[in-house]
Amino acid sequence: xxxxxxxxxxxxxxxxxxxxxxxxxxxxxxxxxxxxxxxxxxxxxxxxxxxxxxxxxxxxxxxxxxxxxxxxxxxxxxxxxxxxxxxxxxxxxxxxxxxxxxxxxxxxxxxxxx
Amino acid sequence: xxxxxxxxxxxxxxxxxxxxxxxxxxxxxxxxxxxxxxxxxxxxxxxxxxxxxxxxxxxxxxxxxxxxxxxxxxxxxxxxxxxxxxxxxxxxxxxxxxxxxxxxxxxxxxxxxxxx
Numbered sequence: 172x173x174x175x176x177x178x179x180x181x182x183x184x185x186x187x188x189x190x191x192x193x194x195x196x197x198x199x200x201x202x203x204x205x206x207x208x209x210x211x212x213x214x215x216x217x218x219x220x221x222x223x224x225x226x227x228x229x230x231x232x233x234x235x236x237x238x239x240x241x242x243x244x245x246x247x248x249x250x251x252x253x254x255x256x257x258x259x260x261x262x263x264x265x266x267x268x269x270x271x272x273x274x275x276x277x278x279x280x281x282x283x284x285x
Numbered sequence: 286x287x288x289x290x291x292x293x294x295x296x297x298x299x300x301x302x303x304x305x306x307x308x309x310x311x312x313x314x315x316x317x318x319x320x321x322x323x324x325x326x327x328x329x330x331x332x333x334x335x336x337x338x339x340x341x342x343x344x345x346x347x348x349x350x351x352x353x354x355x356x357x358x359x360x361x362x363x364x365x366x367x368x369x370x371x372x373x374x375x376x377x378x379x380x381x382x383x384x385x386x387x388x389x390x391x392x393x394x395x396x397x398x399x400x401x
Contacts, residue, residue, distance in 0.1 A: 205389055205390075207392075212294075212376075212394075212395065212397060213394050213395060214289075214291065214378050214380075214392035214393050214394045214395045215329075215378070215380075215390075215392040216392070217389045217390070217391065220389050261328065261329070272331065272334070273319070273331070273390060274331075275328045275329045276328060277327070277328045278326075278327070278328050
């Protein structure tokens, strides 16, 4: 079985400061890893993905994430947060050998204060 | 980029009635679509996998007779909540994957269902 953990329900950060949203995963095989963002009453928007290759993945809106196989982590980062980054962030994993099912973490609410 | 359109965005219905939610892939063909349910301040829970031209695959604990899924074409999947009750009130989100197997899911904007 595959699973995703986002240990922080909420992250507060001042505008202009670095933002990190943590994610750890568990799969039996090799993972596909994704980050999505959700604004109120909206669906999820894709931010970035890790499939293979370079462990540092760059995505939309200045976000990046680093795949760490030994720590089974895929933390989302942004060097300088904006107030508009305030939203709900979801990490997701799919075992590339286990079909189509995508498993989401519980979500982390990010609040960027001006 | 790939766009998924979901309709309606918001619906209020009376207990005992049925509600149909549509999910369309606008610029790509989706042999597989996924239906999720999201409770307030919680993550997305996969309800079922919708397969074009065949029966949907439901997750454990999801009543197939209550949540009817029809994937009649490569661009349209529908979820019908039959005989809705207040406990069915939730945010329902569909998604589809275009292209390769490692492509990300693209999500509709969700449907807020309120059953009174």
